[in-house]
Amino acid sequence: MDLAAAPPALLTRRHLHIAGDWADPSSDDTVPVENPATASIIGEVPAGTPADVDRAVAAARAAFPGWAATAPEQRAAHLDRLHTALAARADEIARTVATELGTPLKLATRVQAGLPLKVLRSMVDLAARPAAEHTVGNSLVVREPVGVVGAITPWNYPLHQVVAKVAPALAAGCTVVLKPSELTPLTAYLLFDAITDAGLPPGVVNLVPGTGPVVGEALAAHPDVDLVSFTGSTATGRRIAHLAAERIARVSLELGGKSANIVLADADLPTAVKVGVGNALLNSGQTCTAWTRMLVHRDRYDEALDLVAAAVAGYRLGDPFDPATRLGPLASAAQARRVRDHVDRALADGARLVAGGPDAPLPPQGHFVAPTVFADVHPDSALAQEEVFGPVLAVIPFADTDEAVAIANNSRYGLAGAVWSADPDAALAVARRMRTGQVDVNGGAFNPLAPFGGYKQSGLGRELGAYGVEEFTELKAIQR
Numbered sequence: 001m002d003l004a005a006a007p008p009a010l011l012t013r014r015h016l017h018i019a020g021d022w023a024d025p026s027s028d029d030t031v032p033v034e035n036p037a038t039a040s041i042i043g044e045v046p047a048g049t050p051a052d053v054d055r056a057v058a059a060a061r062a063a064f065p066g067w068a069a070t071a072p073e074q075r076a077a078h079l080d081r082l083h084t085a086l087a088a089r090a091d092e093i094a095r096t097v098a099t100e101l102g103t104p105l106k107l108a109t110r111v112q113a114g115l116p117l118k119v120l121r122s123m124v125d126l127a128a129r130p131a132a133e134h135t136v137g138n139s140l141v142v143r144e145p146v147g148v149v150g151a152i153t154p155w156n157y158p159l160h161q162v163v164a165k166v167a168p169a170l171a172a173g174c175t176v177v178l179k180p181s182e183l184t185p186l187t188a189y190l191l192f193d194a195i196t197d198a199g200l201p202p203g204v205v206n207l208v209p210g211t212g213p214v215v216g217e218a219l220a221a222h223p224d225v226d227l228v229s230f231t232g233s234t235a236t237g238r239r240i241a242h243l244a245a246e247r248i249a250r251v252s253l254e255l256g257g258k259s260a261n262i263v264l265a266d267a268d269l270p271t272a273v274k275v276g277v278g279n280a281l282l283n284s285g286q287t288c289t290a291w292t293r294m295l296v297h298r299d300r301y302d303e304a305l306d307l308v309a310a311a312v313a314g315y316r317l318g319d320p321f322d323p324a325t326r327l328g329p330l331a332s333a334a335q336a337r338r339v340r341d342h343v344d345r346a347l348a349d350g351a352r353l354v355a356g357g358p359d360a361p362l363p364p365q366g367h368f369v370a371p372t373v374f375a376d377v378h379p380d381s382a383l384a385q386e387e388v389f390g391p392v393l394a395v396i397p398f399a400d401t402d403e404a405v406a407i408a409n410n411s412r413y414g415l416a417g418a419v420w421s422a423d424p425d426a427a428l429a430v431a432r433r434m435r436t437g438q439v440d441v442n443g444g445a446f447n448p449l450a451p452f453g454g455y456k457q458s459g460l461g462r463e464l465g466a467y468g469v470e471e472f473t474e475l476k477a478i479q480r
């Protein structure tokens with residue numbers, strides 16, 4: 001075994017991070033951390049309490065006036081040092097995510113460690129720019145930081161989702177209390193190791209690990225939190241919006257998706273299918289933007305199904321630290337169970353199994369689910385409507401472009417999507433008709449400066465780029 005690629009040793013963390021220092025938790029209770037590839041416990045972190053949240057919010061409140069008044073170029077310099085400290089930990093980040101989430105190491109290196117570094121770099125540049133001001137008639141319109149931010153994040157991209165909140169909040173002049181997912185807290189600790197090395201001012205970013213119902217709710221309901229920035233399931237987003245509504249606090253919500261990949265009749269089919277399958281299976285399908293519905297023109301449908309089956313056969317399940325592995329486990333036993341239930345329900349609903357399924361071979365231990373493809377999925381069925389959050393693809397035929405757009409928009413979600421066509425103008429026209437926050441045309445690359453977020457029940461607000469920084473500001477009009 002390549003020792004450099006070995007999982008980190010037992011990983012236990014005992015502290016919170018409050019007011020610039022490691023701090024003792026108020027309770028001895030802990031949350032275990034599991035390696036989902038082996039189903040063994042690999043460490044533990046403190047189970048934070050509402051009293052811990054109070055201390056962290058007080059530290060963020062105390063730090064707010066100073067950080068808000070810090071010159072943009074100085075805030076940018078702090079973020080630049082944080083980028084350097086985080087980049088120095090890229091290997092450790094990738095190995096930790098591979099261990100506590102199960103992302104194959106190669107993908108963890110490229111995406112789980114690489115993407116947040118790119119996003120943080122973009123925020124260094126944006127932080128250096130003074131907030132835009134403009135004049136309307138006799139009014140000077142200015143943007144000011146919203147205040148103390150409560151950030152609550154999920155487990156599927158455990159550093160990216162944290163950086164996508166913390167970096168723009170800091171760039172805007174806000175201070176933050178972070179509650180990372182209890183399934184992947186160890187990655188968040190690496191960010192705080194980097195924050196310590198970078199010497200960020202005390203209280204500017206604070207960490208309270210723990211469970212959603214205890215720490216998450218205390219943060220969302222806290223009277224001194226001005227904005228709750230949440231990424232996770234739509235059900236939890238709804239709960240957080242309720243809690244924040246009690247005191248009319250602002251919320252940003254990045255929620256679920258059921259994104260459509262529309263393959264028009266003149267598309268480059270091998271490329272569209274290869275990229276489409278890769279997107280649907282990325283991170284074992286635990287990706288909110290995953291194109292989980294592949295919509296294919298009837299003239300190319302059978303050809304596409306053969307290509308899909310062949311592509312899926314190339315995804316080898318196994319140990320995230322084995323270089324031959326292309327698909328790791330799901331994040332938890334509960335997640336694997338939920339995905340298997342979706343597969344059983346799709347079979348009961350009459351969808352045609354093309355690959356994988358309940359009887360496909362699996363590694364002997366860990367929370368694995370075989371990559372699974374269903375054809376002839378009814379657009380109204382549960383599989384086409386509900387977010388599975390696992391390696392399950394639904395293929396649906398369509399007769400013409402109007403029907404493709406209607407099926408794509410037949411969703412309570414509206415996060416992402418894709419269109420493939422030999423005619424770029426035709427593809428763009430379809431992209432404009434899709435009711436989603438992002439659409440990729442012919443495999444257009446992810447852009448960390450583009451606004452990211454959802455229509456409908458996929459969320460409220462936008463992350464990333466200048467739009468992501470604005471999310472953490474208030475507008476003020478000064479009449480003269």
Ligand code: NAD
Nearest residue numbers: 153154155180181212213216217232233236254255256288
């Ligand atoms: P989740 O909603 O269960 O948990 C997300 C976070 O919320 C965790 O930190 C959790 O502890 C916390 N939480 C849980 N209950 C809470 C409560 N009552 N009050 C406050 N906080 C609470 O979601 P998950 O299982 O961690 O993540 C999977 C879901 O997230 C999927 O539905 C996926 O689509 C969505 N997601 C969306 C995006 C996006 O950007 N739109 C990104 C990643 C994941």
